[in-house]
Amino acid sequence: MSTPNAPPLIQLSDVDKYYGDYHALRSVTLDIEQGEFFSLLGPSGCGKTTLLRTIAGFEDASSGVLMLGGENMKGVPANKRPTNMVFQSYAIFPHLNVFENVAFGLRKKGLSATEKDTKVRDALAMVGLDGYGDRAAHALSGGQRQRVALARALVLQPKVLLLDEPLSALDKKMREQMQTELRRLQRQVGITFILVTHDQEEALIMSDRIAVMFEGEIAQVAAPQTLYRRPASQKIANFIGVMNFMPATATPAGGVVNVDIAGLGIATLDADQCPGGVPNGAAHVGIRPEMMSLLFYGETSTASVAQGVIEEQSYYGDMTYYDVRLEGVSDPVTLSMKNIVGRPVLERGEAARVSWDPRALVLFGN
Amino acid sequence: MKGLRIYALAYLLFLYAPILLLPLFAFNNSTIIAFPLSGFTFGWFVELWETPALHAAVKNSLLIAVATAVFSTLLGICAARAGAKYEFPLKRPILGLIMVPLVLPEIIVGVSLLIVVVQLLDWQLSTWTIVAAHTLICTPFSIAILNGAFQNVDTSLEEAALDLGETPLSTFRLITLPLVMPGVISSLLISFTISLDEFIIAFFLTGSDPTMPVYIWGLLRFPQKLPAVMALGTLLVLLSIILLSIAEYFRRRGVRRAGLKDTGGFL
Ligand SMILES: Nc1ncnc2c1ncn2[C@@H]1O[C@H](COP(=O)(O)OP(=O)(O)O)[C@@H](O)[C@H]1O
Ligand SMILES: [Mg+2]
Numbered sequence: 001m002s003t004p005n006a007p008p009l010i011q012l013s014d015v016d017k018y019y020g021d022y023h024a025l026r027s028v029t030l031d032i033e034q035g036e037f038f039s040l041l042g043p044s045g046c047g048k049t050t051l052l053r054t055i056a057g058f059e060d061a062s063s064g065v066l067m068l069g070g071e072n073m074k075g076v077p078a079n080k081r082p083t084n085m086v087f088q089s090y091a092i093f094p095h096l097n098v099f100e101n102v103a104f105g106l107r108k109k110g111l112s113a114t115e116k117d118t119k120v121r122d123a124l125a126m127v128g129l130d131g132y133g134d135r136a137a138h139a140l141s142g143g144q145r146q147r148v149a150l151a152r153a154l155v156l157q158p159k160v161l162l163l164d165e166p167l168s169a170l171d172k173k174m175r176e177q178m179q180t181e182l183r184r185l186q187r188q189v190g191i192t193f194i195l196v197t198h199d200q201e202e203a204l205i206m207s208d209r210i211a212v213m214f215e216g217e218i219a220q221v222a223a224p225q226t227l228y229r230r231p232a233s234q235k236i237a238n239f240i241g242v243m244n245f246m247p248a249t250a251t252p253a254g255g256v257v258n259v260d261i262a263g264l265g266i267a268t269l270d271a272d273q274c275p276g277g278v279p280n281g282a283a284h285v286g287i288r289p290e291m292m293s294l295l296f297y298g299e300t301s302t303a304s305v306a307q308g309v310i311e312e313q314s315y316y317g318d319m320t321y322y323d324v325r326l327e328g329v330s331d332p333v334t335l336s337m338k339n340i341v342g343r344p345v346l347e348r349g350e351a352a353r354v355s356w357d358p359r360a361l362v363l364f365g366n
Numbered sequence: 367m368k369g370l371r372i373y374a375l376a377y378l379l380f381l382y383a384p385i386l387l388l389p390l391f392a393f394n395n396s397t398i399i400a401f402p403l404s405g406f407t408f409g410w411f412v413e414l415w416e417t418p419a420l421h422a423a424v425k426n427s428l429l430i431a432v433a434t435a436v437f438s439t440l441l442g443i444c445a446a447r448a449g450a451k452y453e454f455p456l457k458r459p460i461l462g463l464i465m466v467p468l469v470l471p472e473i474i475v476g477v478s479l480l481i482v483v484v485q486l487l488d489w490q491l492s493t494w495t496i497v498a499a500h501t502l503i504c505t506p507f508s509i510a511i512l513n514g515a516f517q518n519v520d521t522s523l524e525e526a527a528l529d530l531g532e533t534p535l536s537t538f539r540l541i542t543l544p545l546v547m548p549g550v551i552s553s554l555l556i557s558f559t560i561s562l563d564e565f566i567i568a569f570f571l572t573g574s575d576p577t578m579p580v581y582i583w584g585l586l587r588f589p590q591k592l593p594a595v596m597a598l599g600t601l602l603v604l605l606s607i608i609l610l611s612i613a614e615y616f617r618r619r620g621v622r623r624a625g626l627k628d629t630g631g632f633l
Contacts, residue, residue: 058525078528091526095544104540105530156530 007070009034009159009192010055015064017050017216024050026216028064032160032194037186039195039203042213043239048196049088051213052162055194057081069159084153085162088169090145092137098124099133101148105156123155126185143174150185160192167202179205200240204228212236220275230275234284234364243286243362244333250283250363259363261285263328264306267358279365289321291360292335294352296343301355310350320345324352385603392597397590410597420598423581427562430493430577434500434561439553441501442508443546449509450516461509468506475503476570483571491573499567504557511556511617515549516542548616555613559606578602 008031017025024047032038040048053059055066057078066073069082084105093101102120111119124130127147132140140148146166153161166182167175183206186193197203203210204224211221220232231237234245248261257269257278267285271278295301311332312323320339323332335354339345346352395405414420448454449461467475479499483489519542527537543550565579572580582598585591 056529058528078525079531079533083529085526085529087522087526089520089522091520091522093523093526093541104527108531152530 011067039207041203047216082159084158088164090149123151232276274363289336292356303357388599392600410593423578427578431561435554435558437501438504438508438557442512446512446516472566476567500561508553511553515546551616552613
């Protein structure tokens, strides 16, 4: 990671992008550090690719400033930027073989034939394609094309590697394998990776930090755990995993917030449980399904407890998901229990006691 | 089903019977073009070989055809590239207008070019006026062929080359051109073929050096030369078939390389 006080490798300030009348990027401000694995996460059409292409130099920002390695990138074309891209389609040159594809960017580096040969070999070895140099481009599988695209970019040792949904075209197993491998590769080379993805799980698994985007705007930038535990809005909470929301009334009191949750009573939350800002008055509290549990056989809990009835049950093998209607709460809450030895699976209609730790609650303004 | 087959056969016969007559009489041992055939000879081909005026006409035609092929393909590359890659005002009308010579009667092109060249510009008719006119009628064909080739080039390939440090110009040379090369070859061959046997415009614009078709037309006044014309025609048909086959081979290879489904073409 970066040395303290070093300026961020990439700085975007108030970057806007219009396609005609369409406002594709809205005042994007973002710092990305040297050596980070950074992800842009958001639903399809939210502007992730546009932002990536702006950094790469394929799109000009309509306004705003993009600094890369301390230099303003305005007017600097893609071929002069210290970035390389792995395209969503991989963009393997079909008329060149694997070696020629990987060596393509080295053409202008003034290397001797042996130096070039060594670099290409090393790059191919790094992505696990030893000895594939003579393969024709069309004779490669999806996963292999992806690796060639990676080797072709990494052989140039760019400051930033940009990856546009690089795993979306692969099947599930291959995708999981490549996720691990990409992460390993990033640690090994220490290059800043910026990954575009619409898959929240992928972003959580791979990233040091994640920027969540909706409709051209950055909604939150945070490390995976913070993003999951302390999402800044209900929309973000819903996009990343599942969260239950209950209406509540918030009253700030010094450094804490007293929250009256409809039907469940008063809880006192820390300010850090209000990642979107401390609300005053009508609000919602949220809690993740795995942060609530059922109490069995007269188990007791020091945490909050409420009585309810199982309304729906879904058995997943390793987990069971329950929809529980709590007394005095309008909508049923979803919770999940790990199926460990000796723990029964409750059926619909059975009475249930639900407990949760108030520290797991997140408070959102309305 | 059976009716359809008979129809198809009759149709093919109607299309190709006249052409089949060419070699028949080219090898017939008689100056009279009529059945029954009287015997086999290579004589007419030998006569072609021994006619210097014909050689001059052939040379002239080849020069014109090569020049036309190069010019119309170069223009076609520019137009197809612009059409595939850039958005500009009035793009559709402009690209449509370029294609019009494809359906313009050649006699109109011939007459109007004659007026322009001789009356307005006051130029001497020469080989180069024919090249200019042939380029005009061949360019739409080149564009039609090259449009397909350029549209099949995935933009991200060009972006990837830029991303890897190439300039727009070297990207065109290293990526775009190799990928459209089958189309370029196809365009060269087809415009070459069109120019080689074009008669009407060449007839209007020919100066002192006739092209081969114009020379052949001149021969028709001498009945005893007719079998030699048949022999020449036979050679031309052969050449056309070979060139068009090569062009189609490259077009299909281009489609295959781009990994696309074949949706037709000239053959
Ligand atoms: N070249 C373009 N011209 C016009 N609109 C575009 C262009 N590229 C993208 N857009 C629009 O911008 C929005 C964001 O696109 P994109 O960045 O590709 O989204 P994402 O990658 O997040 O799916 C989309 O609504 C898309 O239609
Ligand atoms: Mg995208």
